[in-house]
Amino acid sequence: MVRVPEQTIERIRDGNDIVDVIGGYLQLTKKGQNYWARCPFHDEKTASFSVTPAKQIFYCFGCHVGGNVITFIRDYEKLTFFEAVKMLAERANIPLEIDEGPTTDKSEVAKLAELHSQAAFLYVKKLREKGSAGAIEYLRRRGITDETIHNFQIGYAPEAWDTLLTEFNRKRVSSELLDLSGLFTKSESGRFFDRFRNRIIFPIWDLQGRIAGFGGRTLSDDKTEAKYLNSPETPLYHKGRILYGLAQAQKAIRNAQTVLIVEGYMDFLQLWQAGFQNTIAGSGTAFTPDHARLIGRFAKKAVLCYDSDEAGQQAAIKTGFLLLAKRLEVAVLEIPPGEDPDSFLKKEGKETFQKQIQQALPFIGFLEKHFQPINMESRKKSETLQMIVEQARSFQDALFQEFFLREISKRFQVTFESLMNELRRGRQGAGSELNVIVTPKEKNFQNLADASRYHLLQILLLPEEKYRRISQAYLPVELFEHTLYIQTAKALYSAFSENMHIDAAELIDTISDEGIRSFLTRLYLESDALVNPDKTFLDCMRHLEEQYIQSELAALQVNMIAAGNDEAKILRLMRQNQELTNKKKELSRIYTPQLFEAELPESD
Structure with a gap:
């Protein structure tokens, strides 16, 4: 299998700041030394997902998922460890050194990506064959050039129900993968059918350069059939x-x-081939906060190039507010009634279109022109302003929120105070604002020994070798008692046997068990709370051994009662009792700072 040298992984981790990387996916809010967001791995209203720049780790106090920058990319993008490392290496422009083994285990996502690549190849091939005349004629009529068709791998799905299915059956693709791919529909009897039939096919790439899905434009005259069909959600x-x-x-x-943001595939392709190559389009779905966040990774300004009809203008309002919430500057392209960006560009030409982009209305100006508040009746104006205030509630920048509402108050001829009162009133009743958990909940340890186990595991993540040497010599994993603690201790001891100096971030990478990895991340996150780790370590070691001896003494008492009149057995048990009592008295002498300098017994 593929193996990446540890030094290379360390360089990749160091070259990708966790706040920068995760900030490209989530809206992070700084609170104290950490950054917070709503967790992407479970549904929540309160921000319990923490990113700690000093330690380069993340942890969710809600679902207990945690790790480092590689772990995040792997879990968020649903990649293998190697694929995540490769992606981050490319992001940081770090050469990826690998050791090739005999086999490479592909992830589910990698298999689906390969399947989509093969499907795209087939669709492109079918566009060149005889039965595709209708598709070619449509593309020509819309002004799509051969170069654009080639660059974006536009293809054709024939009308037959099994074109793609036959190809994949020939390649012996499993039915599980066919079902998961989204490329097929499935009857109640379990029979597969091609999802895309008699459609022009537009491949959709993700940022890793993989074809992740398809959009299909029908060539049928059947009005009951959806004009555009898109891939469903898949891994x-x-x-x-x-x-x-x-x-x-x-x-x-x-x-x-x-x-430049347009609504559809054809608008995008027209603008692209006209030279407007800073253009993107939706992928057959409503614009989302994640889309806005994604755009914010690449641009500071967005120009909405939507259709001039009412549906297009409503979409511009919704999209504009989502982009403003992610701190982007927003403007709206003005085009004549009855036009869309594609038709306007073809009719007026590139220069006029460029001029319209430069003169695009700032978003507040667009709102004023669209709603025309000077002509609105009171009730309608009130409803519109409530909607605007509700949308402004999502703005994370308080200063920008104030400036925005001040400008709205001027344009809509209402007082700024009334808008702020509406904003505050909504906050008191809504519960939708970003509430940040600053510290983890207090842990309820059952007893002193339980607390000692927890803190010892914490201390073992500190970089000092002395704690690791002593624990391996004096502390068998069985003394950790609870299953998770024992498994964690075993994982730590195993890692220490390979590299006694391994740091916590690197150690977390080596753990394959998700539960242990998340637990270790939390321990590492909280380790700063250890004020005096030397004293805590010695106290915890002593408490654990005291508890162990006490439990052994209790067992001896039971055995002595059970021994009845067996004097020899009672005598033997009494000697053991005395030895344990003496050992307990010695603990305060053993667990002193001198232990850090002592020569240790060899661990098993």
Whole structure:
């Protein structure tokens, strides 16, 4: 299997700041030394997901998932460990050194990506064959060039119900993978059918350069059939995180620091081939906060190039507020009634279109022009302002929120105080604002020994070798008693036997068990609370051994009662009792600071 040298993994970890990486996926709020967000791995209203820059780790106090930057990318993007390392290496421009083994185990996502690549190849091939005349004619009529067709691998899905299925059956693709891929529908009897039939196919790439899904435009005259059909959610394809064309446009968007957002595939392709290559489109789904967050990784400004009809204008309002909430500057392209970006560009030409982009209305100006507050009746104006205030509630930047509402108050001719009162009133009743948990809940240890086990595991994550040497010599894993603690101790001792100096971040990478890895992450996150680790370590070691001896003494008492009149057995048990009592008295002498300098007995 593929193996990446530890030194390379360490360079990749060091080259990808965890706040920068996770901040590209989540809206992080700084509180104290840490950053907080709502957890992407479970549903929650309160932000319990913590990112600690000093230790380069994350941890969710809600679902107890945790790890480092590689762990996050692996779990969020649903990759293998190697795929996550590769992705971060490319992000940091670090050469990826690998040791190739005899076999490479592919993840489920990697298999689906390979399947989609093969499907795209087949669709492209079918576009060149005889039965695709209708598809070619449609693309020509819409002005799509051969170069664009080639660059975006536009294809054709024939009308037959089993074109793609036959190909994958020939390649012996498992029925489980077919079902998972989203490329097929399944009857009640379990029979598969091609999802896309008699449609022009638009492959949708993710930011890793993989074809993750498809959009299909029907060529049928049947009005009951959906004009556009898109891939469903799969382990590979997440509609809320993918934008059509972003994989190809990201460089141009970064260079311009401005993104043009259109609604559909054809609008995107027209703008792209006209030279507007900082353009993206939705992928057959409503615009989401994740889309806005994704765009914020590449641009500072967004120009909404939506249709001029009412549906397009309503979409612009919703999208604009989502982008503002992620601190992007927003403007709206003005095009004449009855036009869409595609038709307007073809009719007026590139120069006029460019001029319209430069003169695009700032979002507040667009709201004023759309709603025309000067002509609104009181009730309608009140409802509109309530909607605007509700949308502004999601703005994380308090200063920007105030400036925005002040400008709205001028445009809609209401007092700023009335808008702020509405904002405060909504906050008191809503419960939707970002509540940040600053510290983990107090742990309820059953007894002193239980607390000692927990803190000892914490201390073993500190970089000092002395704690690790002493614990291995004096502390068998069985003394940790609880299953999770024992498994964690075994994992730590195993790692220490390979490398006594391994740091916590690297150690977390070596743990395959998700429960142990998350537990270790939490322990590491809380280790700063250890004020005097030397004293805590010695006290905890003594408490644990005292508890062990006390339990042995209690067992001896039971055995002595059970021995009845067996004097020899009673005598033997009494000697054992005395030895344990003497050993207990010696503990305070053993567990002193001198232990850190002593020569230790060899551990098993």
